[in-house]
Amino acid sequence: MKDDANAVRNAWVCWLVMVKLKLLSATLATGIFLIADKRNVASLLILLLVTNAANAKDLDINDWSSIEDLARGETVYFNAWGGETRINRYLSWAATTVKSRYDINLQHVKIADTAQAVSRVLAEKQAGNNTDGAIDLLWINGENFSALKQNQLLYGPWAEYQPNFPLVNADRFPEMREDFSIATDGLESPWTRSQLVFYYDSSVISGPPLSISELLSWAVENPSEFIYPRPPSFLGTTFLKQAILELSDNVAALYLPVSASNFDEITAPLWEYLDALHPNLLRSGRYFPSTAADLRRHMGDGEISLALAFNPNEAALAISSGELPKSARSYVLQGGTISNVSFLAIPFNSPHKAAAMVVSNFLLSPEAQSRASDPVHMGSTTVLSIEDLPDEARKMITAIDYGSAAVSIDDLNRKLREPHPSWTLALEQAWVQRYSAK
Amino acid sequence: MLRFAYYSVIFLLTVPLLFGTAIAALPAFGYFPSLGSNEFSLFPWRDLIEVPGITQSIMVSLLAAIVTPLVALVLVFLFLASASGSKLDVWIRRLVSPLLSFPHAAAAFGLAFLIAPSGLLSRLISPGLSGWERPPDLLIVNDSWGLSLLLGLIVKEVPFLLLMSLAALPQINPAQRIKIARSLGYAPVIAWLKVVAPCLYPLIRLPVLAVIVFASATVDVALILGPTLPPTLSVRILSWFNDPDLSYRFLAAAAALLQLLISLAAVCAWLLLEKLAMLLWRFWLDSGNRASAESFFYSIGRCAMPSVLLVIAGSLVALLLNAFAASWRFPSLLPTSWTLRHWTSTWNELLAPLANTLVISISATVTALILVVATLEFERRRRIKKTTALWLLYLPLLIPQVVFLFGVVVLAESVHWQANRSLVIFGHLLFVLPYVFLSFSEPYRQLDPRWSQVASALGASSFKSFWRIRIPLLLSPCLTAIAIGMAISISLFLPTQLLGAGRITTITTEAVALTSAGSRNLIAVWAVVQLSLPMLGFMTALFIPKLLWRDRAGMREIR
Numbered sequence: 001m002k003d004d005a006n007a008v009r010n011a012w013v014c015w016l017v018m019v020k021l022k023l024l025s026a027t028l029a030t031g032i033f034l035i036a037d038k039r040n041v042a043s044l045l046i047l048l049l050v051t052n053a054a055n056a057k058d059l060d061i062n063d064w065s066s067i068e069d070l071a072r073g074e075t076v077y078f079n080a081w082g083g084e085t086r087i088n089r090y091l092s093w094a095a096t097t098v099k100s101r102y103d104i105n106l107q108h109v110k111i112a113d114t115a116q117a118v119s120r121v122l123a124e125k126q127a128g129n130n131t132d133g134a135i136d137l138l139w140i141n142g143e144n145f146s147a148l149k150q151n152q153l154l155y156g157p158w159a160e161y162q163p164n165f166p167l168v169n170a171d172r173f174p175e176m177r178e179d180f181s182i183a184t185d186g187l188e189s190p191w192t193r194s195q196l197v198f199y200y201d202s203s204v205i206s207g208p209p210l211s212i213s214e215l216l217s218w219a220v221e222n223p224s225e226f227i228y229p230r231p232p233s234f235l236g237t238t239f240l241k242q243a244i245l246e247l248s249d250n251v252a253a254l255y256l257p258v259s260a261s262n263f264d265e266i267t268a269p270l271w272e273y274l275d276a277l278h279p280n281l282l283r284s285g286r287y288f289p290s291t292a293a294d295l296r297r298h299m300g301d302g303e304i305s306l307a308l309a310f311n312p313n314e315a316a317l318a319i320s321s322g323e324l325p326k327s328a329r330s331y332v333l334q335g336g337t338i339s340n341v342s343f344l345a346i347p348f349n350s351p352h353k354a355a356a357m358v359v360s361n362f363l364l365s366p367e368a369q370s371r372a373s374d375p376v377h378m379g380s381t382t383v384l385s386i387e388d389l390p391d392e393a394r395k396m397i398t399a400i401d402y403g404s405a406a407v408s409i410d411d412l413n414r415k416l417r418e419p420h421p422s423w424t425l426a427l428e429q430a431w432v433q434r435y436s437a438k
Numbered sequence: 439m440l441r442f443a444y445y446s447v448i449f450l451l452t453v454p455l456l457f458g459t460a461i462a463a464l465p466a467f468g469y470f471p472s473l474g475s476n477e478f479s480l481f482p483w484r485d486l487i488e489v490p491g492i493t494q495s496i497m498v499s500l501l502a503a504i505v506t507p508l509v510a511l512v513l514v515f516l517f518l519a520s521a522s523g524s525k526l527d528v529w530i531r532r533l534v535s536p537l538l539s540f541p542h543a544a545a546a547f548g549l550a551f552l553i554a555p556s557g558l559l560s561r562l563i564s565p566g567l568s569g570w571e572r573p574p575d576l577l578i579v580n581d582s583w584g585l586s587l588l589l590g591l592i593v594k595e596v597p598f599l600l601l602m603s604l605a606a607l608p609q610i611n612p613a614q615r616i617k618i619a620r621s622l623g624y625a626p627v628i629a630w631l632k633v634v635a636p637c638l639y640p641l642i643r644l645p646v647l648a649v650i651v652f653a654s655a656t657v658d659v660a661l662i663l664g665p666t667l668p669p670t671l672s673v674r675i676l677s678w679f680n681d682p683d684l685s686y687r688f689l690a691a692a693a694a695l696l697q698l699l700i701s702l703a704a705v706c707a708w709l710l711l712e713k714l715a716m717l718l719w720r721f722w723l724d725s726g727n728r729a730s731a732e733s734f735f736y737s738i739g740r741c742a743m744p745s746v747l748l749v750i751a752g753s754l755v756a757l758l759l760n761a762f763a764a765s766w767r768f769p770s771l772l773p774t775s776w777t778l779r780h781w782t783s784t785w786n787e788l789l790a791p792l793a794n795t796l797v798i799s800i801s802a803t804v805t806a807l808i809l810v811v812a813t814l815e816f817e818r819r820r821r822i823k824k825t826t827a828l829w830l831l832y833l834p835l836l837i838p839q840v841v842f843l844f845g846v847v848v849l850a851e852s853v854h855w856q857a858n859r860s861l862v863i864f865g866h867l868l869f870v871l872p873y874v875f876l877s878f879s880e881p882y883r884q885l886d887p888r889w890s891q892v893a894s895a896l897g898a899s900s901f902k903s904f905w906r907i908r909i910p911l912l913l914s915p916c917l918t919a920i921a922i923g924m925a926i927s928i929s930l931f932l933p934t935q936l937l938g939a940g941r942i943t944t945i946t947t948e949a950v951a952l953t954s955a956g957s958r959n960l961i962a963v964w965a966v967v968q969l970s971l972p973m974l975g976f977m978t979a980l981f982i983p984k985l986l987w988r989d990r991a992g993m994r995e996i997r
Binding site for chain 1 (some may be wrong): 490491492494555556572573575577580582666667668680681684764765767768777783786787851939940941943948951952953954955956957958960
């Protein structure tokens with residue numbers, strides 16, 4: 001180790017001299033020597049950086065007040081999809097509240113795709129960073145959860161120790177313990193429910209299509225009136241899953257891991273369907289919006305009259321913010337639509353696990369959940385079991401009126417389960433392969 | 439001390455760039471020890487060739503790299519040829535610095551709001567002229583050949599090349615040249631093109647090459663205006679780099695190297711174009727032609743700059759309308775109701791990124807200014823020739839950002855260097871330094887040396903004469919350099935995004951993130967904030983000397 005350090009120091013000196021002499025190629029070569037050897041990189045690290053001592057405090061998860069004590073003064077980097085302004089604003093309210101109540105600095109790191117955060121945790125693991133990760137809390141579900149769980153990159157189990165966890169009544173609602181058919185094992189805490197809904201402008205069309213196959217014939221009769229976001233944005237991918245659930249003869253296979261042997265056969269009807277649908281979309285399949293918000297803009301501009309969303313209250317919310325005309329209405333397809341729960345998880349190397357748990361427990365509280373349900377704020381559907389709530393919170397949530405653009409509770413009962421998470425990536429890749437280069 | 443500053447400038451301009459590029463190159467050949475790959479191989483390149491639509495991505499990048507500088511240069515030259523000395527010229531000269539400070543992202547948003555099927559232009563002709571009751575189904579923004587991307591780049595690069603030309607023109611004494619050509623019977627525009635243009639071009643060649651590289655590798659403008667199916671190569675590099683599947687890093691590295699090759703190929707193609715243009719010019723000069731096509735060139739030249747201005751003004755109007763519109767359905771030209779809600783509701787979210795933006799831009803600019811002044815003073819005292827380091831200054835502008843920043847991030851990751859604000863400031867410094875140097879060096883070198891000599895003769899130390907004589911005399915260009923440096927820093931997207939790992943948010947990164955996430959109103963609010971910051975900077979730079987020297991007419995004349 002000592003010799004290594006000497007070698008590196010000599011190399012550095014050489015290198016600085018060469019920089020001085022403007023011997024560029026030599027500088028470059030020494031530079032490469034310096035980085036090529038992994039051990040030297042380690043020595044370099046010692047020479048160059050003062051590393052923070054790892055936060056090695058032990059957590060006693062059975063004693064919640066000790067966790068709250070440990071959490072005081074910590075900063076939580078919460079990596080959550082930043083693609084919706086309402087949600088971002090809700091999280092900035094949460095940040096102010098946990099600051100005043102628990103003295104926690106909640107920093108919302110807005111990411112475009114949760115996969116980016118998964119990538120970061122994996123990269124940190126590869127680089128041997130086991131104690132000082134950049135992410136403390138993660139909004140996650142499906143294939144991203146599955147990837148992290150499989151690689152044992154999550155801290156836990158912790159979710160069911162939260163004082164507020166009993167409020168979701170997981171015995172009655174098994175989806176609180178199951179994420180895209182993968183058991184959560186207490187590694188993630190439920191945060192919000194989503195369901196695919198369609199919305200349309202009732203001043204332009206009166207009878208919107210009620211199934212995926214009707215959608216095609218409707219689009220052929222009304223060209224340029226519909227478009228969906230491009231996968232791998234989650235709304236676009238959910239549209240693919242919704243379509244294949246209706247079009248496939250072998251639905252059972254979609255709830256099992258995807259295999260190379262059956263993928264082409266099972267997805268054939270989907271591609272046939274999309275090939276027929278695309279020429280009738282807005283911009284004839286040469287362009288797809290990137291997110292739900294982007295899609296909403298096309299509807300707000302009056303370019304299309306039918307769109308989709310992953311929040312049952314989206315149209316109602318967009319009307320109140322002036323983004324959509326008052327004539328917008330939403331509905332669920334006759335055979336039901338995909339619904340899921342999304343969760344909060346803590347990476348294995350988070351340096352602020354205690355504070356992350358306190359934030360998660362706060363976001364699960366009746367107070368935070370009822371505010372999240374309020375259309376003025378976030379307008380999401382709560383994961384709490386409404387019957388089990390204290391009176392005040394129950395009244396608050398049941399009293400919310402989403403207006404005429406909301407989907408009725410009966411409609412929302414027509415739910416389809418998410419396919420196995422492995423289908424997500426496979427469908428996305430196949431879509432990109434087929435349609436991303438026209 | 440001064441010597442230290444001099445060498446650290448050289449260090450900053452070369453080492454991170456070449457180091458970063460070299461590191462980015464290793465995974466492209468399969469070498470990436472932290473992913474367990476210790477052997478060199480060509481598999482990333484094989485994968486890259488098989489990526490769907492890669493040829494299209496490359497073609498769009500190349501097209502942007504050649505067409506942008508070509509059109510921008512032609513417009514600037516024809517404008518200078520036809521408008522020199524006119525009222526239009528004076529007017530444009532005043533506008534050029536503020537125009538240059540218009541950040542790329544804000545300009546791109548404004549342009550998108552202007553030309554989209556539901557944009558301002560389409561509303562202007564609807565339903566009266568076009569008969570459109572609903573927006574037409576036309577693929578204008580994000581079109582597959584990147585034409586709107588081209589337009590956005592041209593509109594931004596014309597002011598840049600114009601400013602560079604205006605700065606270089608005094609060196610070649612155009613008035614005298616034109617006088618001689620005129621006395622030989624050449625029409626004014628033809629005279630300019632024949633005797634001034636060939637001497638001016640070599641002086642602005644490096645900026646033109648910088649435009650080529652920027653156009654071929656831009657990320658933020660391409661995210662907003664560029665094609666999506668498939669996106670440009672630079673945008674794809676960013677998404678592969680962020681892919682959860684770490685094996686995509688190899689592909690990203692190969693693509694980054696390919697990006698470097700594309701920029702290089704575009705530069706080579708440009709050099710060939712130069713040769714061709716030189717032949718044509720010589721033929722044209724030899725022909726002795728004195729007046730034909732004069733009025734053609736004249737009318738293009740006179741129209742060019744006002745049309746660019748109109749596009750920018752239209753974009754600005756579109757941004758402002760969106761930032762205050764409550765309800766604005768197609769096809770009404772103006773919003774039917776107005777609101778401040780977009781501003782009041784955003785205010786809280788603006789504060790943290792605003793603070794970051796200011797801290798980062800001020801730290802980077804002040805550091806750059808100190809290094810630049812120390813370097814210039816070192817040069818002056820040692821009588822070092824100024825030309826030696828010019829290409830060095832352009833190095834950060836000649837290597838595509840996405841290539842070497844990629845390497846810098848990989849290096850930082852492999853030594854566990856946590857992304858933080860100082861890393862971002864360091865990244866910004868690399869880009870701010872050249873601009874501060876370019877804008878401050880000429881006034882500094884041109885300041886009459888006799889001022890300092892008089893001070894020394896009166897017994898002042900060199901330290902005292904520097905602070906009491908040189909700096910006050912150079913206050914105005916110094917403030918302009920600060921304003922330019924801050925404007926550059928404020929507009930940087932990729933260095934903040936990559937080096938800050940998304941944790942350090944600035945006005946620019948938040949605005950670009952809204953591209954896909956926000957309503958048009960919110961995007962407009964952020965874009966207006968983004969573009970008003972540099973404007974404020976330039977206004978302050980103009981105002982402070984006026985205030986300080988309000989009683990000293992003589993000081994006001996020193997530029």
